[in-house]
Each structure stands twice: as C-alpha cells, then as structure tokens.
Amino acid sequence: MRTVLTVLRKDLLLELRTFETLPAMILFSVSTFVVFHFALDQSTIAGQLAAGVLTATLLFAGLLGVNRLFVAEREQGGFDGFLLAPVDRSALLVAKAAALFIFLVVLEVVALPAFALLLLGPSLGPPLGGVVVLLVLADLALAVIGTLVSAIAIRTRARDLIGPIIALPLLIPALIATAEGAGPLLAVHGHTFPEGRWLLILALYDLVFALLAYAVFDFLLED
C-alpha cells in the first residue's frame, strides 16, 4: 500500500509539473463537443443521443490519457527504477490505475458542465447524482482496462496505435452500459437515477477485469 501511494504521489507530482496529459484531455473533450455540435447540426441534444455523445467523448479523451500513462517510465527508465526496488510489483498497476482514475474524474469535473452548457438541452441538475454514479463506475472500467492495455502497448513499436485498438473492443460492453444507463437520465423530464441493471453490469465488469488485470500484470513486467 505504501508503494502504491509512493508511485501515485510521484505521478501526480509529475503531472502537476509538466501538465502534459490533463489539459490535453480536457481541451480535447471540449473541442469534441464543438465538433459534435456542427456534425449533428442541432442546437441542443437530449436523451439517448446526448448520452451517446457524452460517453463517446469521455471515452476518446480517456484514451489520450491511457496513451501517456507509462510514457515517462518507458523513456526515462522508470520501469527499471521500480523493478530494482524490493516492492510488490502489482503496486504499479494499482498506482497507475488510481492515477488514471483521478485524471478521468478531474476531466469530468470540467467536461460535464461544458457538456451541459454547449450541447445538453434538459437541465443536468436533477439527474446529476445518477450521472455521477454511472460515470464513476465507467471510470473504474476505463482505469483498469486502460492501465492494462497501456502496459501492454508501451513496450511495442507502434505504441500509440496499438493501445486504442485493443482498448476499444474491450471497453465496448462498459460503454454500452454507461450510455444506455445515462440515456433516460438526460432525456427531457427524464429519470433521476439509472436503472440498477446498468450499474450491476458495470460493477461486475469492473470487478472481473480488476481481478484479471491483477493476475496477469506481473507477466508484463518481468523479463
């Protein structure tokens, strides 16, 4: 646990120093909302369409973060530095997933209001709690799968390309559950809390992949 906090602290410190990843993710999502506005040619959107646009945008912005996750380790010898230490190696997985999760939450703190302002028709106030719960579970899925895929991709030659094409199919079920769950929340006179079924699917998905990632991660680090 201490190791996790040490690595996490180092990653957050690095991001604060360089601001390489988070501003790009935020800017990308806001620009994407603008693109969607013109592509869909509607002044406001609601319901399932809105849910789809929001989920897809957050997903692609998240993938930007996924790509950058292990870059510093790869280029500046961070892997070696960590592997030489007498620590539990799975701590790297937990720390990186936690860092990615935090980035995603910060992203959404900015992107959700931007979405409500630029694209969403109905008010985001009443369903906000439900949307947040849904997004937290989705962020967990993206964090776990993103970290795993990033760890695989970082030691390949075409690392920026391999990551997203592996991550997207793996994330589609989580994407489906998030978008379907958010649809009724973003509709005009919509519900305020998502159907339990979607939360259950997301939670189970998170659990299974977290366990799977924990089991295989060591094999990615050893040489």
Place this chain on the structure above:
Amino acid sequence: MSSYSRGLRGLTIATVATIAAALALVFFYAPLDADQGFIQKIFYVHVPLAIVSLCGFVLGGLFAVGHLRTGDRRWDMRSYVAIHMSLIFTVGGLITGSIWAKASWGHWWEWSDPTLVSYLIVFLLYATYQPLRFSIEDPERQARYASVFAVVAGAFVPMNFIAVRLSQGFVHPRVLTLTGGRLPGSMQLTFGISLLGIALLFATLWKYELAAKSTRMQLRRLRRAVLGEDAVRPLGRSAAPS
C-alpha cells in the same frame, strides 16, 4: 517426425468424411425452412463456424495460461495457431451471418441481434492480436505479451456476450433462429454433423500448422548445430512464434 503429425492422416480422412456427410445431409435431407427458403441452409455453416471459432479463442486463452505458467514456448505456439485459425473462422462466421441476415430481414447487418453484435466485437478485439505480436521484436517478450492478451481476451469473450445480451434484454431482439427456436429432429441431426465437421476441420488445420511450424523449427535447430550459429540467418520480424 513432429508429434503433431501423429494421427494427422486419420484425422484428415475423418474430417473430409464428416464434411462430405454434412453436405449431403444439408442438401438432401434437411427440410426447407418455410419462411427463409433455401438460403436458410447457410445456418448449418454459420452457427458451427461461430461456435467453433469462439471455442477456439477460449482454447487459445487456455493454452496461453499454460505458457505463462510453464514458460514453455510450445504452449505459445499452440495458442497462436488456435487464435489465428479462429480469427479466419470468425471472418467466415461474420460473412455467413451477414448473408443469413440478408435472407432473414433483407439487410446485410442487423444491430438488434445481440449474438451477431457480440461476435463483431470479439472479431475487432482479436484482429489486434497479430498486429500486437508483430510490433514486439523481442521474441520472448512477444510470446509473453501475446499470452497475456490471449488470457484477457479469452475471459472477455463470455463476458462480452453476457453484457450485450443483458443490455438488450428488455426489447425483444430479432434473433437469428429457426421456426421459433426449437429444431425438428432432422435439422438437429444435420446441425450436429455440420458442427462436428467444422470442429474436425479446425482440429485438423490446427495440427497441420503446428506440425509444419515445429518441423521448421527442428530443421533450423539442426542446421545451426551442424553448420554453426552464424550459418542460419535469423527469421525476420514476424508475428508468429519461433
């Protein structure tokens, strides 16, 4: 002789015989479906292809577990062949599925069929397997990473089908079925033989490819032993295990 070539002739004969029998049954024995007509017979190809390819992916994942646990690269070879063979079968499955969809509903793709959609997602995932292998140069790391991928993807296959099905549960899906879902006896027999034929085809092709690969490896090892290390040029960057 490589151990994979043992029994290969017998297996090949069995495969050819079973497929011939299946074809005979499909064309001369199985009844014509009232709604979908002759084109429905593609069901006898599509569903076995789909079942065998999905089992092949899961099998690839199991072989990969063997590789990760023992470090023996032969498990990786088995896993690689199983997966890339399944991928080819999946392409066949998607094409035949599309033909069947056209026959059933008039268009080449149908989003509301959860099985077909899940199948597409699985295809998209495994289509990245060879690019992934190709982009890792160190052969040992390539094998290890490919095995990690195969394990995660193999676990993903059943989860994906469950998730997609759950998400479409409340809208009655237009599912590719026949006569309300229950197959009459004659169709069952035909289907069973077809399934057996396709499964045997998979097993035969799998064995063939492994026999070829392992023989090639043995040959290279012998040449290196006889002619010296430097006489044998190393294989270039490849997606296949060596």
Place this chain on the structure above:
Amino acid sequence: MSTPPPAIELRDLTRRFGERAVLRGVSVTVAEGTTLAVLGANGAGKSTLLRILSTLLRPHAGEVSVLGEPLPRRGFAVRGSIGYLGHEPLLYRDLSGRENLHYHARLHRVSSTRVEELLAAVGMRHRADDPVRTLSQGMVQRLAVCRAVLHQPRLLLLDEPRANLDPGAAAIVAPLIGREAGVTRVLTSHDPAGALTEADTVLGLRDGRCEFVTEPGQVSPTALEGLYR
C-alpha cells in the same frame, strides 16, 4: 577457518534473444568484497550480464546465485541489497534531484536523512531542487550514483561508471562506488587499462562467450586484443 560464501556464482549462464544467444556458458565466481571487471567489445554481452545480476533480466539457462540466493526464484530477496548503475540514470527529468532521490528512498524504505547525506557527499546540495533536465551530464551522473547507493547495497553493479564524469567528479564519487566503498563490485568498462587497475578478477567476453577469467596481472595482451577484434 571457513571461507564466506561467494557473493556471485555463475555456472553456464545463457541468455537468448530469440534464436540468437547473447550470453552462452558464462561461468565465474566472485568472492565477497572483491571487484570483478568485465571487458569486451560492444555487443559482447557485458550490459546483459549486469542486468541479469541486477534481477532485471532472467537467465534462460544455467545457474545464477547472487548473495547466496538463486535467481530468478529469489530475486525479490536480494533486490534490496543490490545497487545498479546502468547507462540510464533512472531519474525523472521533470522532477528535481531531491524529489527523485526521495522517491527512490521511499521505494527502498530508506530515511530522508540519507538523501541529504548523499547529496552533500557528491556536492549537489546547491542544485538539488532544480529539475534534472536542467543539469549537466556530470551532475546527472552524480545523482545517479546517489540513487544507486541510497540503500547501502552489499553488491554494486556498475555499467561504465566513468562515463560522463570528469576526473574531479570521479574523485567525488569514488568513496561511494570505488574500491574504498569496500563492497563487492562488478563493473564493465570500455577502457581495459583503467579497469585492470581496479579489479581483483577480470572476465573477458566475446560474442557472449567467456574468453578468459583471470587475475589482472595474468591477462595476456593478445587475449585482450582478441576481445576487440
């Protein structure tokens, strides 16, 4: 009086890259407290050998025993006693020297006072808060040395430690990684003459094979030349 167990014991060590062998049949024993110099041309396998000893790479065949523990099985048991200084400094360029060392200190469970001690010992206290990317190569190398000896390792693995160090800086780090440190060391060098003066045993590598293992005084000039042909 019984002799203490050797710090390093290699028997027939082999490491492959695909079909090619990078190290083959390397055998050597290093007694505790002594220095082994590994000589050889580029690509002979020196860095690979060091990385195997550091537990970063696994041996593919043969037996490796470091500080009494067999590798790779007991790698986690010895990691805390090994200090590795490779070609890369293993420092994050956007963090300061002090922050980098504190990070490694926490990973190795070392107190922060040790960080300050080392910074003073290498004369880097005045630049310890500047990001590593603003430092000269010599300064970065000094910080890398600090990182390697932070946890007071019993075994030092030094891959061309003199690189990037002017004589003044080399003198500064000598108490930490030189003979005076008094720990078992394995070092590689492109400069045979310099390495021979420091070593108790010399291992010559050529194309991954062990050409000779002798005392420095008994290395014949032709054998030495043969390594680099």
